[in-house]
Amino acid sequence: MALVAGSYERFIWGFSLKTLTTSSSSEQALAPLFSYPAHAGPIRCVAAAPRAGLAASGGADDSVRLYDLPAAADLGPLLDPSAAVSALAFHSIGPVPRNLLAASDDGLLHLYDADGFALLSSLRVFPRGREPADDVAVHRSGRVALAVGRAGGLAMLNLLRGRRSFACRLERPASAVAYVEDAAGGDRFVMAAEEKVTVHDSEDARIIHEMRCDKRVLAFGAAKNGILYTGGEDRGITAWDLSSGKVSSRIEGAHSTRVKGIVIFDNRNDGSELCTLVASASSDGIIKIWDVRMIGDEKPTPLAETNTKARLTCLAGTSLK
Structure with a gap:
């Protein structure tokens, strides 16, 4: 299990979760x-x-860099974006990555083939020309993706044809979007806009649940058992049941500052076991690992933590051991 974290100070960090036995x-x-x-x-x-x-990072220097985490190696940059990179997303089939999507501040979305990272196409995400996408999510089928824009746009992208198939304006700009499944296997997507997270049906985009947090949501991650973990300016981590839209558990004061990233781990590479490990990163540079089975405790103790001593901006992870 490995993590990669980026910072405002231009540094990238890679960590491996190890078991130390005495x-x-x-x-x-x-x-x-x-x-x-x-x-x-x-x-x-x-x-x-x-x-x-395999991991990737996007920066304000108009580039995407690739990393081999098991080898702890930098694989080099992709220089196709002509503006600051605002969002990245991989699409994988099983353990094999098939595509990488990179959105940039000039309103373009670049679609790469993960075999050699050849640029397949670049498309304009939103009808309003240069509106940047703040987040991108790829459906598990690899056929479509969702993007949310900085000015309040929502777009569905046909990845097979390389074109936009739908676009609309939201009441408030959303900062994050993800495809998820509820406990019954229902196909959903979630969006975070300020302090509200909405759960939508993937077929018709109708709102199924509205989940209100105390403060602005800055990060979330979905587990395979139908639980969504959110974090943000309230400095805690909240677990939501996607089937009911209710809070199932919460870590109060998980960090001393706002939570900027959440990663859900699978226990096994084939994903056959329920997710029990959650990683969180805050803007004060601290990354923590939690066992979600202990969230019910009054003051759960993280299984592991590290301090990068930097202003962390993002977090991603892989279950590869």
């Missing part, structure tokens, strides 16, 4: 893989192929 006990630790100034400007987004050990 004669009397065992504990988890975040072992560093690498740390260096990867970009010429702040790192704005990171993404990881869930079980492939």
Whole structure:
């Protein structure tokens, strides 16, 4: 299990979650893989192929960089974006990454073939020309993607034809979007706009639940058991049941500052077991690993934590051991 985190100070960090065993006990630790100034400007987004050990970072320097996490190697940059990179997303089939999507501040979305990272196409995301996409989510089928824009746009993109198939304006700009499944396997997508998270049916986009948080939501991650974990300016981590739209548990004061990233781990590479490990990162530079089975405790203790001593902006992870 590995994590990659980006920062405002241009540094990228890689960590591997290790089990340290002694004669009397065992504990988890975040072992560093690498740390260096990867970009010429702040790192704005990171993404990881869930079980492939491949990660990418996008920065204000108009580039995307690729990383081999098991080898702790920098694979080099992709220089096709002509503006700051605002969002990244991988699409994988099983353990094999098939595509990488990179959105940039000039309103373009670049679609790459993950085999050699050849640029397949670039398309305009929103009808309003240069509106940047703040987040991108790829459906598990790989046929369509959703993008939310900085000025309040929502677009559905046909990845097979390389064109926009639908676009509308939201009441408030959404900062994050993701495809999820509820506990019954229902196909959904979720969006975060300020302090509200909405759950939508993927077929007709109708709102199924509205979940209101105390403060602005800055990050979320979905588990395979129909639970969505959110974090943000309230400094806590909240677990929501996607079937009911209700809070199932919460870690109060998980961090001392706002939560900027949440990653859900699978216990096994084939994803056959329920997710029990959650990673969170805050803007004060601290990354923590939680066992969600202990969230019911009054003051749960993180299984592991590390301090990068930087202003973290984003977090991604892979379940590859």
